[in-house]
Amino acid sequence: MPLPSDEKSIVHVVDDDPSMREALQGLFLSIGLETRTYATAQDFLDTPVPDSPGCLIIDIRLPDMNGLDFQAQLSRTGVHLPVVMMTGYGDIPMSVRAMKRGAVDFLPKPFKDQDMLDAVFAAIERGRQQRAVDGDVSKVRERFETLSAREKQVMLLVTEGKMNKQVAGDLGISEITAKIHRGAAMRKMGARTLADLVRLADVINPRRRP
Amino acid sequence: MPLPSDEKSIVHVVDDDPSMREALQGLFLSIGLETRTYATAQDFLDTPVPDSPGCLIIDIRLPDMNGLDFQAQLSRTGVHLPVVMMTGYGDIPMSVRAMKRGAVDFLPKPFKDQDMLDAVFAAIERGRQQRAVDGDVSKVRERFETLSAREKQVMLLVTEGKMNKQVAGDLGISEITAKIHRGAAMRKMGARTLADLVRLADVINPRRRP
DNA sequence: ATCCAACTCATACTTTGATATGAGCATGCC
DNA sequence: GGCATGCTCATATCAAAGTATGAGTTGGAT
Numbered sequence A, B: 001m002p003l004p005s006d007e008k009s010i011v012h013v014v015d016d017d018p019s020m021r022e023a024l025q026g027l028f029l030s031i032g033l034e035t036r037t038y039a040t041a042q043d044f045l046d047t048p049v050p051d052s053p054g055c056l057i058i059d060i061r062l063p064d065m066n067g068l069d070f071q072a073q074l075s076r077t078g079v080h081l082p083v084v085m086m087t088g089y090g091d092i093p094m095s096v097r098a099m100k101r102g103a104v105d106f107l108p109k110p111f112k113d114q115d116m117l118d119a120v121f122a123a124i125e126r127g128r129q130q131r132a133v134d135g136d137v138s139k140v141r142e143r144f145e146t147l148s149a150r151e152k153q154v155m156l157l158v159t160e161g162k163m164n165k166q167v168a169g170d171l172g173i174s175e176i177t178a179k180i181h182r183g184a185a186m187r188k189m190g191a192r193t194l195a196d197l198v199r200l201a202d203v204i205n206p207r208r209r210p
Numbered sequence C: 001a002t003c004c005a006a007c008t009c010a011t012a013c014t015t016t017g018a019t020a021t022g023a024g025c026a027t028g029c030c
Numbered sequence D: 001g002g003c004a005t006g007c008t009c010a011t012a013t014c015a016a017a018g019t020a021t022g023a024g025t026t027g028g029a030t
Helices: A018-030 A041-046 A067-077 A092-100 A113-145 A149-159 A164-171 A175-189 A194-204 B018-030 B041-046 B067-077 B092-100 B113-145 B149-159 B164-171 B175-189 B194-204
Strands: A010-014 A034-038 A054-059 A083-087 A105-108 B010-014 B034-038 B054-059 B083-087 B105-108
Touching: A010 A018, A010 A041, A018 A034, A018 A113, A034 A041, A041 A067, A054 A067, A054 A113, A067 A083, A067 A092, A083 A092, A083 A113, A092 A105, A092 B092, A092 B105, A105 A113, A105 B092, A113 A175, A113 A194, A149 A164, A149 A175, A149 A194, A164 A175, A175 A194, A194 B194, B010 B018, B010 B041, B018 B034, B018 B113, B034 B041, B041 B067, B054 B067, B054 B113, B067 B083, B067 B092, B083 B092, B083 B113, B092 B105, B105 B113, B113 B175, B113 B194, B149 B164, B149 B175, B149 B194, B164 B175, B175 B194
Parallel strands: A010 A034, A010 A054, A054 A083, A083 A105, B010 B034, B010 B054, B054 B083, B083 B105
Antiparallel strands: none
Protein backbone atom coordinates (compact mmCIF):
# COMPACT_ATOMS: atom_id res chain seq x y z
CA MET A 1 0.00 0.00 0.00
CA PRO A 2 1.46 3.32 -1.05
CA LEU A 3 1.78 6.18 1.32
CA PRO A 4 -1.19 8.47 0.73
CA SER A 5 0.04 11.43 2.69
CA ASP A 6 2.32 13.69 0.77
CA GLU A 7 1.33 12.67 -2.70
CA LYS A 8 1.77 15.23 -5.42
CA SER A 9 -1.39 16.62 -6.83
CA ILE A 10 -1.92 16.25 -10.56
CA VAL A 11 -3.93 18.70 -12.61
CA HIS A 12 -5.63 17.15 -15.63
CA VAL A 13 -6.54 19.56 -18.39
CA VAL A 14 -9.06 18.55 -21.05
CA ASP A 15 -9.32 21.08 -23.85
CA ASP A 16 -9.20 20.74 -27.59
CA ASP A 17 -7.35 23.99 -28.00
CA PRO A 18 -3.60 23.24 -28.01
CA SER A 19 -2.61 26.77 -27.09
CA MET A 20 -4.90 26.71 -24.08
CA ARG A 21 -3.44 23.37 -23.00
CA GLU A 22 0.04 24.77 -23.24
CA ALA A 23 -0.87 27.96 -21.45
CA LEU A 24 -2.48 26.13 -18.57
CA GLN A 25 0.31 23.62 -18.36
CA GLY A 26 2.77 26.47 -18.15
CA LEU A 27 0.70 28.20 -15.52
CA PHE A 28 0.44 25.14 -13.33
CA LEU A 29 4.03 24.06 -13.82
CA SER A 30 5.13 27.53 -12.77
CA ILE A 31 3.78 26.85 -9.31
CA GLY A 32 5.06 23.28 -9.22
CA LEU A 33 1.86 21.42 -10.03
CA GLU A 34 2.24 18.33 -12.15
CA THR A 35 0.02 18.70 -15.21
CA ARG A 36 -1.32 16.34 -17.84
CA THR A 37 -3.25 17.45 -20.86
CA TYR A 38 -5.84 15.77 -23.05
CA ALA A 39 -7.40 16.96 -26.28
CA THR A 40 -10.67 15.06 -25.96
CA ALA A 41 -12.85 13.47 -23.33
CA GLN A 42 -12.18 10.06 -24.79
CA ASP A 43 -8.48 10.76 -24.59
CA PHE A 44 -8.82 11.29 -20.87
CA LEU A 45 -11.07 8.28 -20.37
CA ASP A 46 -8.62 6.07 -22.26
CA THR A 47 -5.71 7.13 -20.11
CA PRO A 48 -5.34 5.37 -16.78
CA VAL A 49 -5.54 7.97 -14.05
CA PRO A 50 -3.32 7.22 -11.09
CA ASP A 51 -5.16 7.25 -7.80
CA SER A 52 -3.58 10.48 -6.69
CA PRO A 53 -5.04 13.76 -5.51
CA GLY A 54 -5.60 16.54 -7.97
CA CYS A 55 -8.34 18.00 -10.06
CA LEU A 56 -9.78 18.11 -13.52
CA ILE A 57 -10.06 21.19 -15.73
CA ILE A 58 -12.64 20.69 -18.46
CA ASP A 59 -13.64 22.86 -21.33
CA ILE A 60 -17.37 22.69 -21.78
CA ARG A 61 -17.01 22.44 -25.49
CA LEU A 62 -15.11 19.35 -26.49
CA PRO A 63 -14.91 17.71 -29.90
CA ASP A 64 -16.40 14.42 -28.85
CA MET A 65 -18.56 15.16 -25.87
CA ASN A 66 -20.38 17.89 -24.02
CA GLY A 67 -18.48 18.96 -20.94
CA LEU A 68 -21.53 18.50 -18.75
CA ASP A 69 -22.14 14.99 -20.00
CA PHE A 70 -18.47 14.30 -19.48
CA GLN A 71 -18.75 15.50 -15.93
CA ALA A 72 -21.74 13.26 -15.36
CA GLN A 73 -19.99 10.27 -16.87
CA LEU A 74 -16.95 10.64 -14.66
CA SER A 75 -18.77 9.64 -11.50
CA ARG A 76 -20.14 6.57 -13.22
CA THR A 77 -16.67 5.68 -14.43
CA GLY A 78 -15.32 5.87 -10.92
CA VAL A 79 -13.28 9.01 -11.35
CA HIS A 80 -13.98 11.30 -8.44
CA LEU A 81 -11.64 14.19 -9.16
CA PRO A 82 -13.04 17.62 -8.38
CA VAL A 83 -13.96 19.41 -11.59
CA VAL A 84 -13.31 22.98 -12.68
CA MET A 85 -15.25 23.94 -15.77
CA MET A 86 -14.23 26.57 -18.27
CA THR A 87 -15.80 27.79 -21.44
CA GLY A 88 -15.58 30.42 -24.09
CA TYR A 89 -19.19 30.55 -25.05
CA GLY A 90 -21.21 29.26 -22.11
CA ASP A 91 -24.29 30.83 -20.61
CA ILE A 92 -25.74 31.05 -17.14
CA PRO A 93 -27.94 27.93 -17.28
CA MET A 94 -24.92 25.93 -18.32
CA SER A 95 -22.84 27.20 -15.42
CA VAL A 96 -25.69 26.57 -13.02
CA ARG A 97 -26.08 23.04 -14.26
CA ALA A 98 -22.37 22.40 -13.81
CA MET A 99 -22.39 23.78 -10.29
CA LYS A 100 -25.46 21.72 -9.40
CA ARG A 101 -23.58 18.65 -10.49
CA GLY A 102 -20.82 19.48 -8.09
CA ALA A 103 -18.31 21.48 -10.11
CA VAL A 104 -15.96 23.44 -7.90
CA ASP A 105 -15.94 26.44 -10.18
CA PHE A 106 -16.95 27.60 -13.63
CA LEU A 107 -14.69 30.06 -15.42
CA PRO A 108 -15.61 31.92 -18.59
CA LYS A 109 -12.77 32.42 -21.05
CA PRO A 110 -10.79 34.49 -20.97
CA PHE A 111 -10.01 34.27 -17.28
CA LYS A 112 -7.30 35.70 -15.10
CA ASP A 113 -4.52 33.34 -14.22
CA GLN A 114 -5.15 34.01 -10.59
CA ASP A 115 -8.82 33.04 -10.92
CA MET A 116 -7.82 29.72 -12.42
CA LEU A 117 -5.24 29.13 -9.73
CA ASP A 118 -7.75 29.93 -7.01
CA ALA A 119 -10.20 27.49 -8.55
CA VAL A 120 -7.55 24.79 -8.81
CA PHE A 121 -6.44 25.29 -5.24
CA ALA A 122 -10.02 25.09 -4.03
CA ALA A 123 -10.59 21.97 -6.09
CA ILE A 124 -7.47 20.27 -4.83
CA GLU A 125 -8.36 21.11 -1.28
CA ARG A 126 -11.86 19.77 -1.69
CA GLY A 127 -10.47 16.59 -3.18
CA ARG A 128 -7.94 16.26 -0.42
CA GLN A 129 -10.63 16.39 2.22
CA GLN A 130 -12.86 14.02 0.30
CA ARG A 131 -9.97 11.60 -0.04
CA ALA A 132 -9.30 11.77 3.66
CA VAL A 133 -12.89 10.90 4.44
CA ASP A 134 -13.04 8.19 1.80
CA GLY A 135 -9.81 6.74 3.11
CA ASP A 136 -11.14 6.53 6.62
CA VAL A 137 -14.32 4.89 5.44
CA SER A 138 -12.38 2.42 3.34
CA LYS A 139 -10.20 1.41 6.25
CA VAL A 140 -13.21 0.70 8.39
CA ARG A 141 -14.82 -1.29 5.60
CA GLU A 142 -11.67 -3.30 5.10
CA ARG A 143 -11.52 -4.17 8.74
CA PHE A 144 -15.18 -5.09 8.70
CA GLU A 145 -14.52 -7.46 5.82
CA THR A 146 -12.01 -9.36 7.93
CA LEU A 147 -14.87 -10.36 10.21
CA SER A 148 -16.56 -13.70 9.69
CA ALA A 149 -20.21 -13.73 8.72
CA ARG A 150 -21.32 -14.43 12.26
CA GLU A 151 -19.08 -11.77 13.70
CA LYS A 152 -20.58 -9.21 11.36
CA GLN A 153 -24.09 -10.17 12.37
CA VAL A 154 -23.25 -9.99 16.03
CA MET A 155 -21.51 -6.67 15.65
CA LEU A 156 -24.47 -5.10 13.90
CA LEU A 157 -26.94 -6.37 16.46
CA VAL A 158 -24.74 -5.31 19.36
CA THR A 159 -24.34 -1.83 17.92
CA GLU A 160 -28.12 -1.63 17.58
CA GLY A 161 -28.07 -1.69 21.35
CA LYS A 162 -29.01 -5.30 21.88
CA MET A 163 -27.67 -7.24 24.83
CA ASN A 164 -25.69 -10.40 24.29
CA LYS A 165 -28.71 -12.36 25.39
CA GLN A 166 -30.91 -10.75 22.74
CA VAL A 167 -28.25 -11.17 20.09
CA ALA A 168 -28.03 -14.84 20.92
CA GLY A 169 -31.79 -15.14 20.75
CA ASP A 170 -32.04 -13.38 17.42
CA LEU A 171 -29.35 -15.56 15.89
CA GLY A 172 -30.49 -18.74 17.55
CA ILE A 173 -27.20 -19.36 19.31
CA SER A 174 -26.13 -19.39 22.92
CA GLU A 175 -25.22 -16.25 24.78
CA ILE A 176 -21.71 -17.53 25.30
CA THR A 177 -21.15 -17.94 21.60
CA ALA A 178 -22.49 -14.48 21.00
CA LYS A 179 -20.02 -13.13 23.52
CA ILE A 180 -17.16 -14.84 21.75
CA HIS A 181 -18.14 -13.38 18.40
CA ARG A 182 -18.62 -10.01 20.01
CA GLY A 183 -15.14 -10.12 21.48
CA ALA A 184 -13.67 -11.19 18.16
CA ALA A 185 -15.46 -8.35 16.39
CA MET A 186 -14.18 -5.81 18.89
CA ARG A 187 -10.65 -7.09 18.50
CA LYS A 188 -10.70 -7.24 14.71
CA MET A 189 -12.32 -3.82 14.39
CA GLY A 190 -9.78 -2.32 16.74
CA ALA A 191 -12.54 -1.08 19.00
CA ARG A 192 -11.43 -0.65 22.56
CA THR A 193 -14.89 0.14 23.85
CA LEU A 194 -18.49 -0.36 22.84
CA ALA A 195 -18.73 3.34 22.01
CA ASP A 196 -15.97 2.89 19.46
CA LEU A 197 -17.73 -0.09 17.95
CA VAL A 198 -20.97 1.85 17.65
CA ARG A 199 -19.23 4.64 15.77
CA LEU A 200 -17.46 2.20 13.49
CA ALA A 201 -20.76 0.48 12.77
CA ASP A 202 -22.27 3.83 11.86
CA VAL A 203 -19.53 4.36 9.32
CA ILE A 204 -20.48 1.11 7.64
CA ASN A 205 -24.23 1.40 8.22
CA PRO A 206 -25.00 5.11 8.37
CA ARG A 207 -28.12 5.94 10.32
CA ARG A 208 -30.52 8.06 8.26
CA ARG A 209 -31.81 10.19 11.12
CA PRO A 210 -31.30 10.24 14.87
CA MET B 1 -45.34 23.61 20.51
CA PRO B 2 -46.92 23.78 17.05
CA LEU B 3 -47.17 20.79 14.84
CA PRO B 4 -44.38 21.04 12.29
CA SER B 5 -45.61 18.34 9.96
CA ASP B 6 -48.07 19.54 7.40
CA GLU B 7 -47.25 23.21 7.45
CA LYS B 8 -47.94 25.17 4.32
CA SER B 9 -44.92 26.33 2.44
CA ILE B 10 -44.57 30.06 1.85
CA VAL B 11 -42.76 31.53 -1.11
CA HIS B 12 -41.15 34.88 -0.46
CA VAL B 13 -40.46 36.99 -3.52
CA VAL B 14 -38.04 39.92 -3.31
CA ASP B 15 -38.03 42.01 -6.46
CA ASP B 16 -38.31 45.71 -7.04
CA ASP B 17 -40.31 45.23 -10.21
CA PRO B 18 -44.01 45.27 -9.30
CA SER B 19 -45.09 43.48 -12.46
CA MET B 20 -42.65 40.66 -11.74
CA ARG B 21 -43.91 40.39 -8.18
CA GLU B 22 -47.47 40.15 -9.44
CA ALA B 23 -46.59 37.66 -12.12
CA LEU B 24 -44.79 35.39 -9.70
CA GLN B 25 -47.47 35.70 -7.09
CA GLY B 26 -50.02 34.70 -9.68
CA LEU B 27 -47.89 31.79 -10.80
CA PHE B 28 -47.41 30.44 -7.31
CA LEU B 29 -50.96 31.03 -6.22
CA SER B 30 -52.15 29.13 -9.26
CA ILE B 31 -50.60 26.01 -7.79
CA GLY B 32 -51.72 26.76 -4.28
CA LEU B 33 -48.52 28.12 -2.83
CA GLU B 34 -48.87 30.94 -0.34
CA THR B 35 -46.83 33.87 -1.55
CA ARG B 36 -45.54 37.06 -0.01
CA THR B 37 -43.79 39.78 -1.91
CA TYR B 38 -41.26 42.41 -0.95
CA ALA B 39 -39.89 45.31 -2.98
CA THR B 40 -36.55 45.59 -1.21
CA ALA B 41 -34.17 43.52 0.86
CA GLN B 42 -34.79 45.76 3.83
CA ASP B 43 -38.49 45.25 3.39
CA PHE B 44 -38.00 41.53 3.78
CA LEU B 45 -35.61 41.87 6.69
CA ASP B 46 -38.05 44.16 8.49
CA THR B 47 -40.90 41.73 8.15
CA PRO B 48 -41.05 38.91 10.67
CA VAL B 49 -40.80 35.63 8.83
CA PRO B 50 -42.85 32.86 10.40
CA ASP B 51 -40.84 29.74 11.10
CA SER B 52 -42.48 27.81 8.32
CA PRO B 53 -41.10 25.91 5.36
CA GLY B 54 -40.78 27.62 2.02
CA CYS B 55 -38.21 29.40 -0.04
CA LEU B 56 -36.95 32.77 -1.07
CA ILE B 57 -36.89 34.15 -4.60
CA ILE B 58 -34.43 37.01 -4.92
CA ASP B 59 -33.68 39.30 -7.78
CA ILE B 60 -29.95 39.91 -7.91
CA ARG B 61 -30.47 43.55 -8.55
CA LEU B 62 -32.29 45.22 -5.73
CA PRO B 63 -32.60 48.91 -4.97
CA ASP B 64 -30.94 48.77 -1.61
CA MET B 65 -28.67 45.80 -1.70
CA ASN B 66 -26.88 43.39 -3.98
CA GLY B 67 -28.66 40.06 -4.13
CA LEU B 68 -25.49 38.18 -3.31
CA ASP B 69 -24.80 40.29 -0.24
CA PHE B 70 -28.40 39.83 0.73
CA GLN B 71 -28.00 36.10 0.42
CA ALA B 72 -24.91 36.20 2.59
CA GLN B 73 -26.60 38.33 5.19
CA LEU B 74 -29.55 36.00 5.52
CA SER B 75 -27.55 33.25 7.18
CA ARG B 76 -26.15 35.74 9.66
CA THR B 77 -29.65 37.00 10.38
CA GLY B 78 -30.82 33.50 11.14
CA VAL B 79 -33.00 33.07 8.08
CA HIS B 80 -32.23 29.71 6.54
CA LEU B 81 -34.72 29.59 3.71
CA PRO B 82 -33.42 28.04 0.50
CA VAL B 83 -32.72 30.74 -2.06
CA VAL B 84 -33.57 30.88 -5.75
CA MET B 85 -31.81 33.71 -7.55
CA MET B 86 -33.08 35.44 -10.64
CA THR B 87 -31.70 38.26 -12.68
CA GLY B 88 -32.12 40.17 -15.87
CA TYR B 89 -28.58 41.22 -16.37
CA GLY B 90 -26.36 38.74 -14.53
CA ASP B 91 -23.29 37.02 -15.83
CA ILE B 92 -21.67 33.66 -15.25
CA PRO B 93 -19.38 34.65 -12.38
CA MET B 94 -22.36 36.04 -10.56
CA SER B 95 -24.34 32.85 -10.97
CA VAL B 96 -21.36 30.78 -9.91
CA ARG B 97 -20.90 32.88 -6.80
CA ALA B 98 -24.56 32.47 -5.91
CA MET B 99 -24.40 28.71 -6.38
CA LYS B 100 -21.23 28.48 -4.32
CA ARG B 101 -23.05 30.23 -1.52
CA GLY B 102 -25.73 27.61 -1.61
CA ALA B 103 -28.40 28.96 -3.91
CA VAL B 104 -30.71 26.25 -5.15
CA ASP B 105 -30.96 27.70 -8.62
CA PHE B 106 -30.18 30.79 -10.64
CA LEU B 107 -32.59 31.84 -13.34
CA PRO B 108 -31.92 34.48 -15.97
CA LYS B 109 -34.87 36.62 -16.91
CA PRO B 110 -36.93 35.96 -18.81
CA PHE B 111 -37.52 32.43 -17.66
CA LYS B 112 -40.17 29.85 -18.37
CA ASP B 113 -42.81 29.48 -15.72
CA GLN B 114 -42.03 25.81 -15.52
CA ASP B 115 -38.35 26.49 -14.83
CA MET B 116 -39.28 28.74 -11.94
CA LEU B 117 -41.71 26.18 -10.59
CA ASP B 118 -39.10 23.45 -10.82
CA ALA B 119 -36.65 25.64 -8.95
CA VAL B 120 -39.19 26.46 -6.26
CA PHE B 121 -40.15 22.85 -5.82
CA ALA B 122 -36.51 21.87 -5.51
CA ALA B 123 -35.92 24.65 -3.02
CA ILE B 124 -38.91 23.74 -0.91
CA GLU B 125 -37.87 20.12 -0.90
CA ARG B 126 -34.34 20.99 0.14
CA GLY B 127 -35.68 23.19 2.90
CA ARG B 128 -38.05 20.48 4.03
CA GLN B 129 -35.23 18.02 4.44
CA GLN B 130 -33.02 20.56 6.13
CA ARG B 131 -35.80 21.39 8.53
CA ALA B 132 -36.27 17.74 9.33
CA VAL B 133 -32.62 17.36 10.18
CA ASP B 134 -32.50 20.60 12.11
CA GLY B 135 -35.58 19.60 14.01
CA ASP B 136 -34.06 16.32 15.07
CA VAL B 137 -30.89 18.02 16.16
CA SER B 138 -32.83 20.61 18.10
CA LYS B 139 -34.81 17.98 19.93
CA VAL B 140 -31.66 16.22 21.02
CA ARG B 141 -30.11 19.49 22.14
CA GLU B 142 -33.21 20.38 24.10
CA ARG B 143 -33.12 17.10 25.90
CA PHE B 144 -29.43 17.53 26.57
CA GLU B 145 -30.15 20.90 28.14
CA THR B 146 -32.45 19.26 30.65
CA LEU B 147 -29.44 17.45 32.07
CA SER B 148 -27.66 18.92 35.04
CA ALA B 149 -24.07 20.02 34.60
CA ARG B 150 -22.73 16.84 36.15
CA GLU B 151 -24.99 14.66 34.11
CA LYS B 152 -23.73 16.29 30.95
CA GLN B 153 -20.14 15.72 31.94
CA VAL B 154 -20.79 12.11 32.80
CA MET B 155 -22.69 11.52 29.57
CA LEU B 156 -19.88 12.93 27.46
CA LEU B 157 -17.22 10.90 29.22
CA VAL B 158 -19.29 7.75 29.08
CA THR B 159 -19.91 8.18 25.38
CA GLU B 160 -16.18 8.62 24.90
CA GLY B 161 -15.99 5.01 25.93
CA LYS B 162 -14.90 5.50 29.53
CA MET B 163 -16.00 3.13 32.25
CA ASN B 164 -17.87 4.42 35.26
CA LYS B 165 -14.71 4.00 37.26
CA GLN B 166 -12.74 6.22 34.89
CA VAL B 167 -15.51 8.77 34.73
CA ALA B 168 -15.53 8.94 38.50
CA GLY B 169 -11.77 9.34 38.55
CA ASP B 170 -11.79 12.09 35.95
CA LEU B 171 -14.47 14.03 37.79
CA GLY B 172 -13.10 13.33 41.25
CA ILE B 173 -16.26 11.63 42.46
CA SER B 174 -17.12 8.13 43.52
CA GLU B 175 -18.05 5.44 41.05
CA ILE B 176 -21.47 5.14 42.61
CA THR B 177 -22.24 8.77 42.05
CA ALA B 178 -21.07 8.48 38.48
CA LYS B 179 -23.46 5.60 37.97
CA ILE B 180 -26.33 7.65 39.32
CA HIS B 181 -25.60 10.52 36.96
CA ARG B 182 -25.17 8.08 34.14
CA GLY B 183 -28.54 6.53 34.81
CA ALA B 184 -30.17 9.96 35.03
CA ALA B 185 -28.59 10.98 31.74
CA MET B 186 -29.84 7.85 30.03
CA ARG B 187 -33.33 8.42 31.34
CA LYS B 188 -33.49 12.11 30.49
CA MET B 189 -32.04 11.59 27.03
CA GLY B 190 -34.47 8.80 26.34
CA ALA B 191 -31.65 6.43 25.58
CA ARG B 192 -32.59 2.85 26.15
CA THR B 193 -29.08 1.55 25.56
CA LEU B 194 -25.54 2.81 25.58
CA ALA B 195 -25.49 2.64 21.79
CA ASP B 196 -28.38 5.09 21.71
CA LEU B 197 -26.58 7.43 24.07
CA VAL B 198 -23.45 7.33 21.94
CA ARG B 199 -25.40 8.32 18.85
CA LEU B 200 -27.20 11.09 20.70
CA ALA B 201 -23.88 12.38 21.98
CA ASP B 202 -22.55 12.44 18.44
CA VAL B 203 -25.44 14.62 17.41
CA ILE B 204 -24.45 17.14 20.03
CA ASN B 205 -20.70 16.68 19.70
CA PRO B 206 -20.07 15.57 16.15
CA ARG B 207 -16.87 13.59 15.69
CA ARG B 208 -14.68 15.10 13.01
CA ARG B 209 -13.32 11.85 11.61
CA PRO B 210 -13.64 8.20 12.57
C1' DA C 1 -36.31 30.51 57.42
C1' DT C 2 -37.63 27.11 54.41
C1' DC C 3 -37.66 24.63 50.47
C1' DC C 4 -35.74 22.51 46.48
C1' DA C 5 -32.56 20.83 43.21
C1' DA C 6 -28.17 19.29 42.55
C1' DC C 7 -24.48 16.75 44.14
C1' DT C 8 -22.50 13.60 46.95
C1' DC C 9 -21.73 8.79 49.04
C1' DA C 10 -22.68 4.05 51.18
C1' DT C 11 -24.56 -0.64 51.23
C1' DA C 12 -26.58 -4.29 48.92
C1' DC C 13 -28.21 -7.09 45.22
C1' DT C 14 -28.92 -8.56 40.40
C1' DT C 15 -27.66 -8.56 35.78
C1' DT C 16 -24.49 -8.16 32.17
C1' DG C 17 -19.97 -8.03 30.14
C1' DA C 18 -15.33 -9.93 29.31
C1' DT C 19 -12.27 -13.51 29.19
C1' DA C 20 -10.00 -17.97 29.64
C1' DT C 21 -9.96 -22.97 29.09
C1' DG C 22 -11.48 -26.97 26.87
C1' DA C 23 -13.93 -29.27 23.41
C1' DG C 24 -17.02 -31.08 19.51
C1' DC C 25 -18.42 -30.62 14.59
C1' DA C 26 -18.50 -29.16 9.64
C1' DT C 27 -16.31 -27.29 5.61
C1' DG C 28 -12.90 -26.71 2.52
C1' DC C 29 -8.07 -26.80 1.10
C1' DC C 30 -3.49 -28.95 0.17
C1' DG D 1 -5.50 -37.99 5.47
C1' DG D 2 -4.15 -33.87 7.73
C1' DC D 3 -5.02 -29.12 8.73
C1' DA D 4 -6.97 -24.61 9.30
C1' DT D 5 -11.05 -21.96 9.92
C1' DG D 6 -15.38 -21.02 11.42
C1' DC D 7 -19.14 -22.05 14.39
C1' DT D 8 -20.83 -23.99 18.29
C1' DC D 9 -21.27 -24.70 23.53
C1' DA D 10 -20.05 -25.51 28.67
C1' DT D 11 -17.99 -24.16 32.99
C1' DA D 12 -15.89 -20.86 35.68
C1' DT D 13 -14.22 -16.45 37.24
C1' DC D 14 -13.79 -11.58 37.67
C1' DA D 15 -14.98 -6.94 36.50
C1' DA D 16 -18.38 -3.82 35.48
C1' DA D 17 -23.00 -2.12 34.95
C1' DG D 18 -27.62 -1.17 36.65
C1' DT D 19 -30.85 -0.42 40.27
C1' DA D 20 -32.83 0.39 44.83
C1' DT D 21 -32.82 2.49 49.38
C1' DG D 22 -31.30 5.83 52.45
C1' DA D 23 -28.95 9.90 53.70
C1' DG D 24 -25.85 14.02 54.21
C1' DT D 25 -24.33 18.67 52.16
C1' DT D 26 -24.55 22.84 49.57
C1' DG D 27 -26.34 26.85 47.18
C1' DG D 28 -29.91 29.38 45.53
C1' DA D 29 -34.71 30.78 45.24
C1' DT D 30 -39.11 32.01 47.64
